[in-house]
Amino acid sequence: MRGDTRTDRTELRAEPRPPAGRAGFRQAIGHEWIKFTSVRSTLWTAVAAGTVTALGAVFVALSESLQPDDTVLGGSLTLAVVGQMLAAVFGVLVVSGEYASGTIRTTLTACPRRGTVVAAKTTLVASVLYAVGLISCTAAYLLGDALLPSGTYAQGEPLPALFGAAASFAVSGLLGLAIGLLVRHSAGAVTAAVAVLLLPSLLGPLFGDFQGWVAGVSPTAALEKVIQTSDAGAEVVGSLGAGASLLLVAGYTVGVLLVAGTAFRLRDVH
């Protein structure tokens, strides 16, 4: 078909056909998923978070490095703390990688409603990391249970601890996402996220009697309590229970994420 240009032009003005489809939340999640799976940095960070956690159980079992008062669950998940750190890095990269490459401008021209973009990234980070955390922590527990000599250590209670560990992966990732939204540069944001996870337990002893309060509020401490490791004594990370600790961390993560989302909505994108 070959149309006359002039006819096309007049018809063009006469025709109000609304655009089909929209750029809403569902579409934004689809976009985020394709971005996540099509770049090495995010994909492999997520894979690494899971792998470290699962292989950690093998390492701990083979090196027989468990304390006598440790549980099978806690010992198997020793390296979940490292996996959790990688989860935070993943959260950072989901946003800072876009700033580094300029993709953030493409993302925002495709979906200019920034709250929707933040919501989509939040959903992606939380669900990917929950899945990674649940699968890898379960695998770690099963590996540890199989490899550790039976009867030597207390078993620990894997349920609902494994779900809690998965949740702590997701929460750490969201904390990373929030830091990424605020800092915007990969190196700075990764450093900040790792510092948030590590510093409370490093600096805790400096606070004397308040050590439990300082070290206990970190996402790492919440994970340690959840997996019932012998490192998570009340004198080190406070007497708050595992569930309460996790809720506390989730609570302030939501707070930081709201602040970061607001900053993201207000700031210009360069």
Place this chain on the structure above:
Amino acid sequence: MAAAAEPDRRPRHRPPLVATGRLRSPPAASRAGPGRGTSWGVVLDSRWRMAGAAGASSFGSMIEARELTKRYGDHVAVDRLTFHVKPGRVTGFLGPNGAGKTTTMRLILGLDAPTSGGVTVGGVPYSGLPSPLRTVGSLLGAGEVHGGRSAQRHLLGLAVSNGIARDRVDEVLELVGLPADTARRRVRGFSLGMGQRLGIAAALLGDPEVLILDEPVNGLDTEGIRWMRDLLKSLAAQGRTVFLSSHLMSEMELTADHLIVVGRGRLLADTTMRDFIETHSQGHVLVRTPEPEGLRSLVEGRGARWRPEPRGGWRVEGLSADVIGDLARRHGHAIHELTPRHSSLEDVYTELAQPAARYRARPEKEVAR
């Protein structure tokens, strides 16, 4: 809404838009296979047009800036800029580096928030567009793809983000001449020209009514520049709105029908290409003659300027070709060439916008309304 005020704006079936015959696909696309890339109508098929309500806020204008202002601290990047970009023609956006062109485009796309004033696309702010890529295609420099991602996945992500059919990805890849095997490679290895073609593919993905392109010919070779020019003209001929910036004046002169010129964030001119050149140019006549001295005294006797042209011949400013020809005949001077000339866009633009001091000296005169 506004549609009610325009009785003609009723839904009506219309055959899909097809490109004019002079369009060609780029070589890579035509090599893609027999029978492919022959009809741009397939590729540029418009399944929808702008909603009447959205397009009708001010008749005929798709992009409207009102007193648009952007300050970064003390620096005023865009200063009370008011302009309209209309459909059906290519509008060039000119200005020296730092004049606020890219900032203006970012303001249109909602990436930056204006300090005051506002800008709408199709009557609504960009962020109010339900499916922005289907209304506005944009290109802001080529570096907006993650280097580790393939072109195909990049476009697929954008298609998904706006509910655009996945088939469209292959269509636009073919349209811009990126072969399928190239599109599956990481963007990091792309040349500047390939990156630019990918950017254009992304801009055309949603079959948009409005195109906003910042330096689209950057990095393209001669063939690519020609292809881009034909593409932009054909898109405008289909009734779309094409708004592009370029620092290549000769290219802009060939492509744009209308000009918006800015300097230091302010509007210097908003006029048609022809008016802009004719209003601001010093017309002159190129004269070749074997007897320059005799003719020179005659011409200068009439108060005109006589100057040598770098490429041979003489440049006469202040007399028309007719008068010079009559003078030469009356006094028996031989003339080998007599060519009336207008300044090029580049001449005019350089005169108008380049030295800040000059346009400051005559601010009002340049704003053609």
